[in-house]
Amino acid sequence: MAAGEADGQLAESRRGEARRMDAIVLLKDDHKTVEKLFKAFEKAGKGAHKEKQRIVGKIIQELTVHAYIEEEIFYPSARHEVPETGSHVLESVEEHHVVVWMLSELKNLDPADERYDAKVTVLIENVRHHVEEEEQEWFPQVRKALGRNRLQELGERMGKAKADAPSDPLSLMSAWA
Ligand SMILES: [Fe+2]
Ligand SMILES: [Fe+2]
Numbered sequence: 001m002a003a004g005e006a007d008g009q010l011a012e013s014r015r016g017e018a019r020r021m022d023a024i025v026l027l028k029d030d031h032k033t034v035e036k037l038f039k040a041f042e043k044a045g046k047g048a049h050k051e052k053q054r055i056v057g058k059i060i061q062e063l064t065v066h067a068y069i070e071e072e073i074f075y076p077s078a079r080h081e082v083p084e085t086g087s088h089v090l091e092s093v094e095e096h097h098v099v100v101w102m103l104s105e106l107k108n109l110d111p112a113d114e115r116y117d118a119k120v121t122v123l124i125e126n127v128r129h130h131v132e133e134e135e136q137e138w139f140p141q142v143r144k145a146l147g148r149n150r151l152q153e154l155g156e157r158m159g160k161a162k163a164d165a166p167s168d169p170l171s172l173m174s175a176w177a
Helices: 003-019 023-043 049-081 083-107 116-164
Strands: none
Touching: 023 049, 023 116, 049 083, 049 116, 083 116
């Protein structure tokens, strides 16, 4: 194969990858985005109420969209297509349930309230634990069972579904599950 031809194929496959985002890569990217916001919150000074409220607003937004695409697309697919992940998925939904109620409380809480930082700290602990379980315990099982093409199909659907996510965390399925 000529070098130019190989380059062309490589460029083609790279374009393909950009178009067809793998579902697990997409979810892990979201996790990184949220972790950056957590670090920003932890760095903000004690009295930086306005800044903390702004960061928490972003956290609420990011986590609501992320939980939405997991609950609408990724979790049901994992459960149906990789039945051995069933108990992990159920546990994950319970964790979402706790998180979305905390998000809904933070939405209306004054950042100067003495419970504000404590509530955000516990939220962060919960989400970090949840992300670790997803990434370490059961996403690898899903990757192995579904394979690349199926994960790309799901990723494509999830990328599009972000636009349909609600802004209210209590509109998520897990809030009432
Ligand atoms: Fe999750
Ligand atoms: Fe997640």
